[in-house]
Amino acid sequence: xxxxxxxNIDPERCLGAKECGKCIQVCPVNIFAPRxxxxxxxxxxxxxxxxxxxxxxxxxxxxAITIHKLYEE
Numbered sequence: 275x276x277x278x279x280x281x282n283i284d285p286e287r288c289l290g291a292k293e294c295g296k297c298i299q300v301c302p303v304n305i306f307a308p309r310x311x312x313x314x315x316x317x318x319x320x321x322x323x324x325x326x327x328x329x330x331x332x333x334x335x336x337x338a339i340t341i342h343k344l345y346e347e
Contacts, residue, residue, distance in 0.1 A: 276321030280342040281305060281330075287338035288313035296333040306330070313338075 283297070283306075291298060291308035298306045298314055303323040306314045330339050 276318065276324070276344070278343070278345050279321050279324045279326075280344055281316035281321055281324065282340045282342065283313050283315065284338045284340070285313040287336040288334075289336060289338075290314075294335070296335075297330040297339060300329040300333050302327065302329070 288294070290311050291314045292311035295308065295314060298308060303320065303325060305316050305320045305324055307317050309315050324341065326341070326343075331337075331341070
């Protein structure tokens with residue numbers, strides 16, 4: 275888990291990497307990785323590289339992605 279950012283993907287909302295995978299495609303710092311055809315996951319070692327560009331949030335049609343700013347909690 276990152277120290278500053280935690281990225282969560284709700285598997286009940288996510289369409290899956292095979293059917294969608296837009297978060298993987300648009301992320302400029304490669305936070306997301308496929309998990310077969312299942313819901314992608316955020317790579318722990320890359321989470322703190324998040325630039326808060328919100329491209330993944332904008333591309334996720336089902337609003338399955340949430341970004342938690344740990345420094346605000």
